[in-house]
Amino acid sequence: MYSWAGKVLFVDLTTGEFREEPLNEEWARSFLGCGALGTRYLYEYMPPHVDPMAPESMVGFVCGPGNGAGALMAPRFMTVCKSPINGTINVSNCGGGFGPALRQTGFDAVFVTGAAEKPVFIDISDDGYELRDASELWGKTILETEKALQEQLGIKHVQAAMIGPGGERGSWMGSIMNDSHRAAGRGGIGGVVGSKNLKAIVPHGSKRFEVYDRKELLAVNKKIIDWQKNGPLHELASGFKMFGTGIGYAGSLLSGDCSVLNWKGSGVEDCPEEFRETMSAAKMDELYREKKYACNGCPVGCGAIYKVDGKKYKIDDTGRPEYETAGGFGPMIGNYGDPETVNYCNYLCNEYGLDTIAVAGTLAWAMECHSDGILTDEDLDGIELNWGNNDAACKIVEKICKNEGCGAILQNGSRAASLHWGKRGWDRLCTASGMELAMHDPRFAPMLSRTLKYDPSPGRHTMGGLGPNSGNVPVEEKFNYDAQADKDIEMTNMYEIAHNGGFCMFTDWAYSPEMYREVINATTGFNYSEEEFKSIGLRTWMMRWCFNLREGIQRKDYTLADRMVGKPPLTEGPLAGCQPDVEHIMDNFSERMGMDLDTGIPSEEKLKELGGLDCVIADLYPAK
Amino acid sequence: MKVTFKFYNPEIFSDVQSGCREVADGATIRQAMDTLLDAEPNFTTRNYLDYIIFLLNKRPSSCDAKLEDGDEVLVLRKTHGG
Numbered sequence: 001m002y003s004w005a006g007k008v009l010f011v012d013l014t015t016g017e018f019r020e021e022p023l024n025e026e027w028a029r030s031f032l033g034c035g036a037l038g039t040r041y042l043y044e045y046m047p048p049h050v051d052p053m054a055p056e057s058m059v060g061f062v063c064g065p066g067n068g069a070g071a072l073m074a075p076r077f078m079t080v081c082k083s084p085i086n087g088t089i090n091v092s093n094c095g096g097g098f099g100p101a102l103r104q105t106g107f108d109a110v111f112v113t114g115a116a117e118k119p120v121f122i123d124i125s126d127d128g129y130e131l132r133d134a135s136e137l138w139g140k141t142i143l144e145t146e147k148a149l150q151e152q153l154g155i156k157h158v159q160a161a162m163i164g165p166g167g168e169r170g171s172w173m174g175s176i177m178n179d180s181h182r183a184a185g186r187g188g189i190g191g192v193v194g195s196k197n198l199k200a201i202v203p204h205g206s207k208r209f210e211v212y213d214r215k216e217l218l219a220v221n222k223k224i225i226d227w228q229k230n231g232p233l234h235e236l237a238s239g240f241k242m243f244g245t246g247i248g249y250a251g252s253l254l255s256g257d258c259s260v261l262n263w264k265g266s267g268v269e270d271c272p273e274e275f276r277e278t279m280s281a282a283k284m285d286e287l288y289r290e291k292k293y294a295c296n297g298c299p300v301g302c303g304a305i306y307k308v309d310g311k312k313y314k315i316d317d318t319g320r321p322e323y324e325t326a327g328g329f330g331p332m333i334g335n336y337g338d339p340e341t342v343n344y345c346n347y348l349c350n351e352y353g354l355d356t357i358a359v360a361g362t363l364a365w366a367m368e369c370h371s372d373g374i375l376t377d378e379d380l381d382g383i384e385l386n387w388g389n390n391d392a393a394c395k396i397v398e399k400i401c402k403n404e405g406c407g408a409i410l411q412n413g414s415r416a417a418s419l420h421w422g423k424r425g426w427d428r429l430c431t432a433s434g435m436e437l438a439m440h441d442p443r444f445a446p447m448l449s450r451t452l453k454y455d456p457s458p459g460r461h462t463m464g465g466l467g468p469n470s471g472n473v474p475v476e477e478k479f480n481y482d483a484q485a486d487k488d489i490e491m492t493n494m495y496e497i498a499h500n501g502g503f504c505m506f507t508d509w510a511y512s513p514e515m516y517r518e519v520i521n522a523t524t525g526f527n528y529s530e531e532e533f534k535s536i537g538l539r540t541w542m543m544r545w546c547f548n549l550r551e552g553i554q555r556k557d558y559t560l561a562d563r564m565v566g567k568p569p570l571t572e573g574p575l576a577g578c579q580p581d582v583e584h585i586m587d588n589f590s591e592r593m594g595m596d597l598d599t600g601i602p603s604e605e606k607l608k609e610l611g612g613l614d615c616v617i618a619d620l621y622p623a624k
Numbered sequence: 625m626k627v628t629f630k631f632y633n634p635e636i637f638s639d640v641q642s643g644c645r646e647v648a649d650g651a652t653i654r655q656a657m658d659t660l661l662d663a664e665p666n667f668t669t670r671n672y673l674d675y676i677i678f679l680l681n682k683r684p685s686s687c688d689a690k691l692e693d694g695d696e697v698l699v700l701r702k703t704h705g706g
Contacts, residue, residue: 251677
């Protein structure tokens with residue numbers, strides 16, 4: 001095989017056994033890599049109905065074919081597990097350098113089952129692989145863990161996939177961290193890994209692998225650079241290079257895209273004029289930026305490293321808060337003018353290994369509940385968690401990170417907390433199947449409502465479909481669901497290709513559409529045709545959807561909070577009256593995907609048409 | 625007529641100042657923006673409409689909406705999710 005390292009490593013932490021297998025080339029070809037390939041492996045090797053937190057559950061760390069292969073903007077790997085929040089297939093995406101580092105050890109994926117008796121980490125090097133004692137690492141924050149691993153293993157710059165104290169105690173908001181500040185955050189992956197007493201996977205090798213056509217790859221890379229410099233969206237490239245995801249902060253805040261006051265406010269109405277740009281990357285960079293940061297192999301380099309020398313908080317080394325985090329610890333909690341709070345909460349979440357989106361969403365829910373008298377001072381350890389009380393917000397985040405007091409109740413998210421408190425505040429939850437939402441409002445981008453509710457890994461703004469960007473079109477267009485139905489399919493296909501190919505999501509402007517196929521063909525030699533690429537992403541989507549079907553999760557089981565679809569509608573601001581009809585959008589999608597409108601079960605004909613799904617056909621339509 | 629324009633993204637609009645501007649009667653947002661930006665010597669992003677959306681008096685608006693005296697136009701960078 002070209003570009004693929006060609007091997008997969010299975011680790012059983014209960015027995016301590018390792019097993020190598022050749023990478024299943026047919027699956028790699030069918031599912032591209034990353035989350036979809038991981039889903040196929042879990043479908044094969046993990047029986048249905050397993051408790052995600054039990055030793056029998058399997059977690060995967062899966063690379064894309066371009067990781068470390070010299071392809072631009074293709075370093076991303078994905079984690080895959082069954083989510084403890086809702087039992088769905090949980091795929092979570094991360095940049096940094098773990099993917100290329102793992103491939104340099106000769107493996108394209110690591111799948112872990114079982115649970116170790118004591119904390120361990122998996123050390124994978126040119127000399128082989130072993131379980132090593134992580135007792136001294138357990139309890140350490142992410143930066144502490146990195147430093148300790150570097151010293152112990154004699155590596156200058158470790159590219160480990162790690163959990164922090166949040167994941168160690170099984171928090172459903174636990175994330176996997178890499179390269180200090182990069183996160184596979186969503187769906188509770190960190191908690192599942194922590195349930196196995198696994199602190200980290202540390203690849204450090206030097207193996208090289210060939211790509212199929214190096215000359216062609218270099219030619220495509222040159223085209224990509226030219227597209228970024230001179231293509232129709234070159235200004236976006238330069239903006240992201242300077243400020244990363246935070247360039248859109250003010251626009252999102254004021255247009256209605258960004259969450260405000262747990263999704264019940266409006267930026268243009270509620271945010272004072274003088275604070276409308278305070279949490280933008282441009283403004284925060286003036287205060288805190290030390291240097292830029294780029295994921296492995298990325299010419300854009302949209303990240304930054306901050307040093308915060310503030311009035312309240314001093315932080316030597318932290319990542320620039322991404323837009324989601326700036327919005328989440330900003331206007332989502334009624335904080336319009338205090339970037340120190342945003343940076344401190346971001347730092348805490350990264351250090352303790354917790355998903356900033358989930359923590360911010362849970363915090364905002366608790367804040368609304370306390371402001372409305374639904375939660376009492378006693379519930380929150382005497383903290384007056386009201387809108388705009390940033391000190392209180394930071395104290396609550398500290399408690400969540402450290403699992404103290406009410407933080408121990410909040411650490412599994414807002415829905416779990418509401419259930420603990422006798423369903424108080426249930427009507428104020430803003431979740432999709434229990435997942436707190438990223439800071440993109442489906443009332444601004446109605447087509448996003450389908451992705452949030454019905455992606456097989458629900459609650460994600462980045463998964464396939466027309467997404468948040470679809471809110472940029474005129475109002476009369478954005479609510480015309482039928483006119484956008486075909487494009488919804490097309491963009492689902494494209495984002496599935498991007499994610500499972502290991503590409504950064506921002507290749508949606510940094511690449512022209514044909515470049516994905518050109519890069520993957522040049523690296524792997526799989527020679528995908530244009531025709532095949534029109535639906536390969538729909539196959540990967542269906543694999544994940546059918547994983548959930550096998551778990552007993554049908555269309556009726558997916559949920560999205562009423563507030564997010566305008567029930568009741570907002571009365572002020574640019575989103576006044578907006579009520580996305582998520583069911584109409586999903587009906588259109590289902591018809592095109594050959595899925596029953598009630599159950600979501602795809603027809604056998606559609607499964608055969610998509611190809612590569614014989615495992616699903618065997619389960620849904622067993623031969624008589 | 626007088627219309628207030630507010631700009632938020634210096635990486636697109638560099639030193640274009642927010643404020644109240646004199647606008648020709650009957651002008652659309654697009655026409656007023658073109659006139660305004662033509663007068664800015666450092667502004668070079670000719671295809672700026674590819675990157676921005678407008679709020680007119682706190683409501684989403686197309687660039688072809690007609691302006692009235694006292695209107696407020698927020699010039700916002702398009703959402704690019706991530």
